[in-house]
Amino acid sequence: MTDRRSFAYLKKVGQLIADSDIPVYVVANKNDMVHLREVSAEEGAMLARDFECGFSEVAAAEQVAPVAVVFQEICRAVLAARRKSKHSLLERMLGTRSSNLRLYVRGKSDSALPKD
Numbered sequence: 001m002t003d004r005r006s007f008a009y010l011k012k013v014g015q016l017i018a019d020s021d022i023p024v025y026v027v028a029n030k031n032d033m034v035h036l037r038e039v040s041a042e043e044g045a046m047l048a049r050d051f052e053c054g055f056s057e058v059a060a061a062e063q064v065a066p067v068a069v070v071f072q073e074i075c076r077a078v079l080a081a082r083r084k085s086k087h088s089l090l091e092r093m094l095g096t097r098s099s100n101l102r103l104y105v106r107g108k109s110d111s112a113l114p115k116d
């Protein structure tokens with residue numbers, strides 16, 4: 001948030017990443033240096049909305065807990081992306097949407113059915 005060039009770079013590179021399956025999370029650092037702010041929180045939040053990802057402002061040099069929360073959120077985003085890519089792999093393999101699948105579960109009564 002103290003460097004507009006970093007923000008412009010993120011806008012450019014982030015769009016390429018956001019168009020892929022790679023999870024994205026926007027984190028603005030140096031939240032404590034209010035007098036050096038070059039990028040507003042609104043601009044950061046708006047960019048995150050464009051990327052459809054999370055956004056946080058932290059002061060890495062000052063507070064540990066908010067940074068830990070950001071790492072947790074990033075882990076969540078990675079796990080969600082993995083789950084999504086597993087689902088789409090299954091869909092590609094079966095040529096159908098997995099939500100439309102009917103699962104066959106073998107029941108007790110099946111053993112009484114004739115073998116042929």
Ligand SMILES: Nc1nc2c(ncn2[C@@H]2O[C@H](COP(=O)(O)OP(=O)(O)OP(=O)(O)O)[C@@H](O)[C@H]2O)c(=O)[nH]1
Nearest residue numbers: 003006028029030031032033058059060061062063
């Ligand atoms: N006041 C303040 N200083 C910070 C914060 N985070 C990092 N710094 C300081 O910024 C300087 C650069 O930190 P680095 O960890 O080297 O980060 P970098 O990405 O290599 O450098 P930048 O180009 O500044 O982003 C160091 O002097 C850090 O102590 C913060 O949240 N608040």
